[in-house]
Amino acid sequence: MSALLDQLPGLLGAHLRLTLIALAVGIGLSLPLGVLATRVAWLERVVMVLASVVQTIPGLALLAVMVPILAALSLPSIGLLPALIGLSAYSILPILRNTVTGIRGVDPATIEAARGVGMSEVERLRLVELPLAMPVIVAGVRTASVWVVGTATLSTPVGAPSLGNYIFAGLQTRNDAAVILGCVAAAALALTLDGLIRLLEWSLTERRVGLRWALLGLVALAYAWVLGAPLVARLTGARGGDRVVIGTKPFTEQYILGEVLRAELAEQTALEPELLASLGSKVAFDALVSGDVDVYIDYSGTLWTNVYDGEVERGSERAVILAELERWLAAEYDVVLVASLGFENAYALAVPRERAAAHGLAAIGDLTAHAPRWSIAGDYEFFSRPEWAALGQRYGLAFAETRPMDTALMYEAVRTGEVEVLSAYSSDGRIAAYDLELLDDPRGAIPPYDAVILVNGAAARADPELVEVLAALDGQISVERMRAANKAVDLDGRPIEAAAAELRAAIRK
């Protein structure tokens, strides 16, 4: 718990910073747009429809879609920028809607008086319409701030640290304390902002001038901190060795291995390694190519499916595929495949041992006869992946039901008999713990999934010792070691750092 709390100031600060910047951008966009919409009749419909459409996009998708868009524009595609664009877009609707409503709600008699006393269009807006609409606009900002605080937890997968780090890592490693801490901190932040802005609203409607200025002063201070803090960090932080950013995807094994790499580099080099946790799968690779991430661990099968576009066939042997990937990644992306850790984390069909014995299941082909009466669980992406299509083709599998579900739940589902078959990960600690049997794949429907360390080409050339230390891990982690480490976290509730330390100790032996 104290390790969790240690991260709180940093993550809370990052979360607040994201929220404040996104709100500022959101206000900066929607206020003029809202004013314009009250002046140009057709514009109101257009902007309101657009803003509503943005609102219907799920937050995670909105943030994730920024990554390829920014990459296509050759802009920094992970980290602050995609998160801020997504969050700003999210904050537009409530502010825009309330700006339009607020201005439209000004008494027509007051508007006429404003014109009658000789105000120009701009003076009328500045002296009458905006001041009178302000409580309504501020209410819109309040709604937006609550939405943005909530949605900002989703910036973690696009590489911007937030309170979502607790939630994503906690969900994957079944660390309930982390999940709750992340949620409570985000809720507390949302309630605090809501309360402060509510107070500002009240000071506006009740014309409490002193309170209003006090609150605006607080806002100014907050923004001074937002703008000033990175500057201070830059001035004071420019010392020591080079930074190395280690990316991880959002699941237990990745957190453990990321920590292993970090500890190895911290111990054996002068570099300053830091973790960028819980990146989306595609985000991690894009970030490596762009140099936002220097190192991360991926799997040959994933790269084969998502990135590779060469000549070698998918049924080839592990070594052939690894060699071809190494060549391909270097040639196409200037990415160095530094080491293959020695284990696979492949998709594998699993059944409880008792069921395997009862029905004589040893290979995937043995399922074909039972499939029409059975259901199968898999992670969210499995049933839309080429492996699933290949399994169907090569073994003639047709299950009664396919049930995508959260990784943490699907092992429970097969253990309790909720589903008969599971698409498991071959390095998962729960395979041994739940006594699951992996079925053979003699027809090669599923490609090999060797865990490999990838390094950005420029980073590799800049720091030879980086490559040297990481290359020493080649072949050091057997599937049994990895399963034991995964089990320690997923089932025994050990901290990531402890599991990583044990794994490193096992390597040293």
Added chain:
Amino acid sequence: MLGGSGSGKTTILKLINRLLEPSAGRILLAGEDITAIPAHLLRRRIGYVFQDIGLFPHMRVGANVGITPRLLGWAPKQIRARTDELLELVELPAADYRDRWPHELSGGQAQRVGVARALAAAPELVLFDEPFGALDPLTRLRLQTRLQTLRAELGFAAVFVTHDMHEALALADRVAVLHAGRLQQLATPAELFAEPANDYVAALMETISGPARLVEALAAGGEPGDNAGDGSQA
């Protein structure tokens, strides 16, 4: 300008300060075609007292009165002096009323602030759009009297719209009788009585002389209804 609802009184008023634009014809202000003047600059030269008062609810009384001078770029000190002067003129002691919010005023007080606001920038012309219509008779009478004094003191021209015959006859130098969008007659109150231009104007005059005879009959101790429509006994 005197006329029933829908006769076009307010429309003419709004045409004068370009809250509406004419589809045909010209309006001259001191010999100058008003369409040659940017609308908001024109309006700063013309005071306007609105039927529904239209004080800015987020500005204190003082700021409401000083708004046009502020738009004209007067110095704050000058605005303050002028605001206080006008509040006194409409019989609202500045020290007491300057810092009040509009919602703290009665209807009569609010409309007096409205009058002060219209006069603040010393306009050459002031437009009144049935300003006292919603007030009780005593307050109305007091404000009408006050307006006459102000006009004498400050010397501005006024176009005053009303559907109240008494008000028109009491305040106006000349009355324009409007009906169904047309000008029926433009004349002094006396001429209207003496030589109504048509049946409409004549009927209109009757609505005021009839009750007047009734009042006189009552004052003379007669019975209401006795020859009320006759008038020969008066």
